[in-house]
Amino acid sequence: MEINELKGIIEGLLFASGEDGMTVRQLSKTLDIEENTILHLLEELSFDYEHTNRGICMMIDEDVYVLTTKTEHSTYIKKMYESPHASKLSQAALETLAIIAYEQPITRIEIEEIRGVKSDRPLQTLVAHTLVEEKGRKESIGRPILYGTTSTFLTFFGFTSIDELPPLEHSFNEDEIEQEAQALFDQMHTDD
Numbered sequence: 001m002e003i004n005e006l007k008g009i010i011e012g013l014l015f016a017s018g019e020d021g022m023t024v025r026q027l028s029k030t031l032d033i034e035e036n037t038i039l040h041l042l043e044e045l046s047f048d049y050e051h052t053n054r055g056i057c058m059m060i061d062e063d064v065y066v067l068t069t070k071t072e073h074s075t076y077i078k079k080m081y082e083s084p085h086a087s088k089l090s091q092a093a094l095e096t097l098a099i100i101a102y103e104q105p106i107t108r109i110e111i112e113e114i115r116g117v118k119s120d121r122p123l124q125t126l127v128a129h130t131l132v133e134e135k136g137r138k139e140s141i142g143r144p145i146l147y148g149t150t151s152t153f154l155t156f157f158g159f160t161s162i163d164e165l166p167p168l169e170h171s172f173n174e175d176e177i178e179q180e181a182q183a184l185f186d187q188m189h190t191d192d
Contacts, residue, residue, distance in 0.1 A: 006031070007045050010038070014058070014067045018120040021059075021066035089125065094182075096122040097131060101153070101165055105135040105146035123147065131156065 001009075013030060014022060024042070028035045042065060046058045055073060059066045069077055089097070096119050099111050111119045126132035135148040149162060159165070166183075 003041070003044070006033070007041055007048070010041055010045060011067070014065055016118075017066075018118060019066060019124075020118075020120065021061070021064040023063050023065070027065075089129070090122065092117075092119070093122040093125045097126055097149075097153075100126070100132055100147055101149050101162070104148035104162075105138075106148075107138055107144040107146060109144060111147075 009031065010027060013027065022030075024035050024038050027033075027038045027042075031038070042058070048054070049057045055069060056067050057070050059068050092115075095115055096111055099114050100106055103110070103114070108119060108123055111123070123132065130150055130152040132147050132153070133150045135146045137143040138146050154160065154162070
């Protein structure tokens with residue numbers, strides 16, 4: 001593979017890893033390339049971000065490489081988050097919201113087990129839209145955060161209580177998640 005293709009793959013992996021990021025060792029194992037080569041490619045990618053007009057940059061936190069937005073764009077990002085209802089929710093966010101609504105309080109890991117994919121970004125989106133909030137900590141190893149819906153969620157979807165959610169079988173399958181997410185999505189569009 002050529003260098004630009006490898007840099008593109010690394011960029012995609014870092015983007016997909018979200019705020020968890022990846023270490024040089026993880027990238028090396030994933031790409032089956034020596035760590036020294038990965039370090040060189042990360043340096044080139046970081047140089048590219050710093051010397052072009054791009055909206056993202058690379059941060060290194062305790063040997064973990066993470067893609068993040070540039071600090072000089074923070075006012076625009078803050079403005080975007082201040083008007084949470086101005087943007088539509090993604091399918092992933094809707095799926096995550098349906099899971100939280102029916103299974104709350106629930107941890108991020110439990111959400112990911114149901115969805116089968118990472119849910120950091122959809123969860124961040126829902127928190128930013130004030131549809132979901134922290135409801136405490138689970139009494140288990142690591143004391144993970146428990147998430148639940150907010151009063152904004154109830155107001156937004158026209159409920160007075162969480163008990164008004166339509167009944168759903170306790171065990172989720174992929175079709176049920178998609179159907180429930182689509183129902184919430186349809187309701188959002190009819191309210192516009």
